[in-house]
Amino acid sequence: MDYLRHQHSYSDDELVTGAKIAAQIGVSGAAISKATAKGRLDTFRNSRGERCYHRIVSAQQWSLKKDRSKVTTPTRGQMAAGYDNMDAQATAHIIGNENPQAPKPVSAAVQGIDYGAAVQERQELEVSKAEKEFHMARLAKLKADEMEKRLVDKQTIYIKSYQLGAMIQERLMNLYVQLAPKIVGTFQEQLGEAGIDAEKMRVAMKDSVHDVGELIRKECIVALKDLSEKTVENYFD
Structure with a gap:
């Protein structure tokens, strides 16, 4: 205008x-x-x-x-x-x-x-x-993405992650039961082949299975603690 x-x-x-x-x-x-x-x-x-x-x-x-x-x-x-x-x-x-x-x-x-x-x-x-x-x-x-199965339900991921973590924890915490006797047995065989008296060796290593097992168990606990403290920021550190 x-x-x-x-x-x-x-x-x-x-x-x-x-x-x-x-x-x-x-x-x-x-x-x-x-x-x-x-x-x-x-x-x-x-x-x-x-x-x-x-x-x-x-x-x-x-x-x-x-x-x-x-x-x-x-x-x-x-x-x-x-x-x-x-x-x-x-x-x-x-x-x-x-x-x-x-x-x-x-x-x-x-x-x-x-x-x-x-x-x-x-x-x-x-x-x-x-x-x-x-x-x-x-x-x-x-x-x-959902229709093409490229998306997964978040709750499902949480449940699966928890189950996987629990399984890993259980396997790690039971390692010492299996490994300690095998390690001590290997040492006993090597010492026997080297000529060490069997009776003396038995007395000297009577608590070895327990001691070795404790060492393994404690290291597994440290490893699990380190993994559980990982965050998005330090995951790859």
Whole structure:
């Protein structure tokens, strides 16, 4: 809409030409003219009757009414900031990002209209939609993994892990019963072959099975304690 001088209360200092608003937003003058012709941008007559744009309101109108789904290339302001086509498309949902290096207006000076609130609401809506699409895609992937048997129930993992741990603990704690007699028996055979008197050897090694078994049992306890204290952070240490 083209507001005549008596239809708004802006001073000439608040109004700028199309070229200046284009430079402020970071787009071409042709883009401003096209948006004005389509009714996306309002104009305001100054005291000389010239059609102008408002420094804050026009920038916010541009952000509010831009069709971001059609963004394919960077604006002049984005090119000056080093953006390429992919950068422009990736940040199209960000309100007011046409000129990344320019300060962003946060409130509008239009009586009865708060373009700042409208811009913020639209940005929050676009972010919410993006988050929803992300989570929907994540849920779809999880569903597909579940159907293809790539997911396992967490409770099942806990139960199986506990059962496996209990089995390992039981096997380790019973090792000394099996190993101690074998170790002592091996030593007795070697000492007998070396000519040691059997009776003296029997007396000397009467408690060997118990002593060796205790050594094995204690080392198993230390190993189990070390394993049980492992966390995600130190698992591979």
